[in-house]
Amino acid sequence: MSNSLSRRDFLGAASGVAAGATLGLPLITHPGFPAVHIRQGSKNVAVASANGLRGVELTGRLVGEGMDTLDAAIEGVKTQELDPDDSSVGYGGLPNEDGVVQLDASCMHGPTKRAGAVGALEGIKTPSVVAKYVLLYTDHIMLVGEGAKRFALSYGFKEEDLMTERSRARWLAWRANRGPDDDWINVERGKEMVIRETGTININVVNSNGDISSVTTTSGLSWKIPGRVGDSPIIGAGQYTDNDIGAAGSTGRGEANIQVCGAFLTVENMRRGLSPTDAALETLRRVVATTEPRLLDEQGRPTFNLNFYATNKAGEFGAGTIWSGGRYAAFDGATAALHDIPYLYERE
Numbered sequence: 236m237s238n239s240l241s242r243r244d245f246l247g248a249a250s251g252v253a254a255g256a257t258l259g260l261p262l263i264t265h266p267g268f269p270a271v272h273i274r275q276g277s278k279n280v281a282v283a284s285a286n287g288l289r290g291v292e293l294t295g296r297l298v299g300e301g302m303d304t305l306d307a308a309i310e311g312v313k314t315q316e317l318d319p320d321d322s323s324v325g326y327g328g329l330p331n332e333d334g335v336v337q338l339d340a341s342c343m344h345g346p347t348k349r350a351g352a353v354g355a356l357e358g359i360k361t362p363s364v365v366a367k368y369v370l371l372y373t374d375h376i377m378l379v380g381e382g383a384k385r386f387a388l389s390y391g392f393k394e395e396d397l398m399t400e401r402s403r404a405r406w407l408a409w410r411a412n413r414g415p416d417d418d419w420i421n422v423e424r425g426k427e428m429v430i431r432e433t434g435t436i437n438i439n440v441v442n443s444n445g446d447i448s449s450v451t452t453t454s455g456l457s458w459k460i461p462g463r464v465g466d467s468p469i470i471g472a473g474q475y476t477d478n479d480i481g482a483a484g485s486t487g488r489g490e491a492n493i494q495v496c497g498a499f500l501t502v503e504n505m506r507r508g509l510s511p512t513d514a515a516l517e518t519l520r521r522v523v524a525t526t527e528p529r530l531l532d533e534q535g536r537p538t539f540n541l542n543f544y545a546t547n548k549a550g551e552f553g554a555g556t557i558w559s560g561g562r563y564a565a566f567d568g569a570t571a572a573l574h575d576i577p578y579l580y581e582r583e
């Protein structure tokens with residue numbers, strides 16, 4: 236079975252465009268927005284979270300060889316999903332409070348205007364590929380939990396233990412030191428702060444024809460309440476693609492992103508003419524404005540972090556974050572590198 240979107244879907248998309256043209260309909264209509272013309276792409280570009288350095292290099296190379304943009308982006312994020320040392324994604328991702336790894340992922344394919352997602356998926360190392368199967372083979376957008384697992388198994392995905400020795404040890408240490416009133420005997424952890432780790436990989440890619448895709452995949456917030464689904468599998472929050480404009484995606488506190496539909500908003504900001512970086516920073520200003528007081532410091536700044544990564548159709552790329560010190564990965568058509576992320580607030 237071929238996983239490639241390229242031929243059948245490309246033909247489908249192309250005939251759709253031709254039909255619109257024959258009817259004399261405008262091909263692009265966006266009521267309520269000024270018409271911003273984003274020049275057609277001329278190079279292959281991929282932009283991602285910092286753990287996506289290997290991923291953008293692979294994605295960029297594969298689209299350069301002619302692979303479909305979504306297929307290539309998924310190959311890119313799989314490098315992290317299958318890496319036992321990336322504790323934020325797929326195999327080796329940190330589990331929920333019960334010690335069960337629950338994975339979220341979503342993707343969009345610009346040329347065919349299709350989307351797929353899975354939430355709280357257990358036992359499958361590559362949720363991004365399952366999300367692509369939802370996109371390819373169903374009339375739905377999102378499958379969750381047990382149903383998502385049964386769907387994956389029906390296509391031959393293998394059910395596996397996603398915990399590594401390292402992630403299990405870290406979960407056991409967290410459980411032991413959970414609180415003074417629980418029934419677990421505390422273990423010595425030195426003076427180290429108990430950090431509640433999060434992480435995710437998002438890749439957005441545009442090829443030299445201006446075709447665009449995006450994918451985000453994560454094990455979500457570590458020690459989360461079982462069943463908690465973050466922003467990553469939410470179309471318009473974890474990632475979003477509009478083949479006329481660009482793509483954007485996110486890592487960081489998912490709850491803050493969901494409240495502003497941040498990936499969608501970032502693409503809309505690019506539609507209004509903002510550069511990818513300015514579009515991301517504008518979305519983050521909205522996040523700050525919509526944050527409840529409980530999560531703000533004395534100066535009204537969020538006590539969490541959130542990042543957006545974006546590329547437009549022309550292959551311009553950028554990113555934005557709330558707090559300084561972060562980096563993002565990009566393939567600029569020739570090489571892959573890490574860049575400092577423009578931010579709203581300087582960390583002290």
Ligand code: ASP
Pocket residue numbers: 433434435453454455456464465466467485486487488489490
């Ligand atoms: N956005 C992810 C979530 O909330 C976590 C992260 O990227 O750190 O599930």
